[in-house]
Amino acid sequence: xxxxxAKALFLLSLISTFSAYSADNDARIKFNYQMLCQGCHxxxxxxxxxxxxxxxxxxNFLKTQKGREYLVRVPGAANSALDSKELAELLxxxxxxxxxxxxxxxxxPFTEEEVRMLRQNPLMEVVxxxxxxxxxxxxxxxEK
Amino acid sequence: MKFLDRFFEKNARSIAQTHGRRGLLKGxxxxxxxxxxxxxxxxxxxSEPPKLVPEEGDPGACDYWRYCAVDGFLxxxxxxxxxxxxxxxxxxxxxxxxxxxxxxxGRNYVISYNDCCGKTxxxxxLCQRDEGDRPLYRSDKSNDVNWxxxxxxxxxxxxTAIVVGIAVDKQ
Numbered sequence: 001x002x003x004x005x006a007k008a009l010f011l012l013s014l015i016s017t018f019s020a021y022s023a024d025n026d027a028r029i030k031f032n033y034q035m036l037c038q039g040c041h042x043x044x045x046x047x048x049x050x051x052x053x054x055x056x057x058x059x060n061f062l063k064t065q066k067g068r069e070y071l072v073r074v075p076g077a078a079n080s081a082l083d084s085k086e087l088a089e090l091l092x093x094x095x096x097x098x099x100x101x102x103x104x105x106x107x108x109p110f111t112e113e114e115v116r117m118l119r120q121n122p123l124m125e126v127v128x129x130x131x132x133x134x135x136x137x138x139x140x141x142x143e144k
Numbered sequence: 145m146k147f148l149d150r151f152f153e154k155n156a157r158s159i160a161q162t163h164g165r166r167g168l169l170k171g172x173x174x175x176x177x178x179x180x181x182x183x184x185x186x187x188x189x190x191s192e193p194p195k196l197v198p199e200e201g202d203p204g205a206c207d208y209w210r211y212c213a214v215d216g217f218l219x220x221x222x223x224x225x226x227x228x229x230x231x232x233x234x235x236x237x238x239x240x241x242x243x244x245x246x247x248x249x250g251r252n253y254v255i256s257y258n259d260c261c262g263k264t265x266x267x268x269x270l271c272q273r274d275e276g277d278r279p280l281y282r283s284d285k286s287n288d289v290n291w292x293x294x295x296x297x298x299x300x301x302x303x304t305a306i307v308v309g310i311a312v313d314k315q
Contacts, residue, residue: 005174012181031312034254039241039284040294043308048237049294076284 028086029093036080037094045098052130059095059103063137070123070133071095072115078122088115197307198248206271210255210305212244214271215287219260219302221269226305229260233301236261238294240287242276243311252311258304261292266302 034043041047045054061067071091072078080087088110095103123129201208204220211218223230239258246253278285292298 009174009178012178027310028312031254031309034309035241035243036284038256038308040238042237051238051294 025089026093029090032082032086032090033094036082037076037090040076045094054094054098056098056100057102059099059101059107060137060141061133062095062103062107063140064133067133067137069118070130072110072118073121073123074126074130075122078119084116084119085112087119088112091115197246197253199246200248204269206269206273209244209246210253210307211271212273212275213242213255213277213287214257214273214303214305215277216259216271216300216303217266218269218271219266219304222260222266222302224260224302224304229258229304230263230266230302233260233262234295234297235259235304236292236295239291240284240289241308242285244275244305252313253307254309254311256304256306256308257287257291258306259291259295260301260304261295261299262297263301264299 040051041054042051045058047053047055058071061071072087077087077091082090092109095107199209203210203226204218206214206218208226210226218226219228219230220226224233229235236259239256241254241256243252244255245251274287276285277287280286280288290298290300292300
């Protein structure tokens with residue numbers, strides 16, 4: 001009985017330490033989103049006028065490798081003032097929180113290394129490139 | 145009623161046989177320790193801006209704390225407020241965002257400077273403080289951009305200063 005209790009308590013304290021940690025992380029990520037993305041993409045990611053809507057959609061880019069790379073190479077991401085670790089963390093957050101369930105189930109989160117590599121090659125032309133990507137992705141989903 | 149008597153007697157006896165007298169204390173103690181960890185569970189507390197930001201000063205004056213990075217006319221003097229646009233104008237959803245220190249609690253808040261658009265310049269309460277303003281090559285952090293570019297009409301009328309969150313200090 002004692003052992004079970006001790007284990008349960010230990011587990012509980014572990015969970016609470018971890019969640020305190022992740023609450024801090026959430027606050028930092030949300031702050032980075034507000035400072036660097038929200039101005040154009042708006043608080044819930046819906047964008048407006050010439051700014052693309054990410055809400056419930058942005059995860060679709062992960063369906064192709066080119067789309068995945070696009071999320072890092074797009075100027076707002078690649079040229080942002082964040083280091084690659086914080087950028088990876090922010091992108092993963094946007095995909096889940098703003099993209100809702102648009103990402104494929106087996107989504108692989110961005111790592112610092114991957115982001116560092118991809119952002120060295122930022123996109124110069126975005127609008128047509130993005131339109132082509134979306135066309136390819138929707139073709140892919142239709143075929144399935 | 146007899147079955148109640150029997151029920152309680154049976155239960156009392158079985159508890160007395162299987163549990164020590166100090167067992168209750170132990171359980172209670174564990175519950176107390178356990179409960180004390182509950183406030184640490186992930187409740188949305190850090191990221192939400194407080195419902196009521198403690199403020200003082202005149203929102204119609206340029207030295208009001210929220211205006212630390214404003215460059216334009218204060219909507220407060222133009223028939224709107226620091227949170228709302230004057231009638232007949234449209235708030236641009238696309239905007240620039242900065243932080244200001246609230247002198248009351250010393251915390252940094254994230255402020256969204258949404259412009260109100262669609263009428264000619266308000267021309268009252270010009271306020272230009274520009275703290276944290278960056279050159280135009282960092283357009284997302286520059287207040288020299290006409291942020292009405294996100295509204296239907298790109299004619300600038302005045303600026304709001306909406307608290308959208310709390311800043312997190314870099315560790």
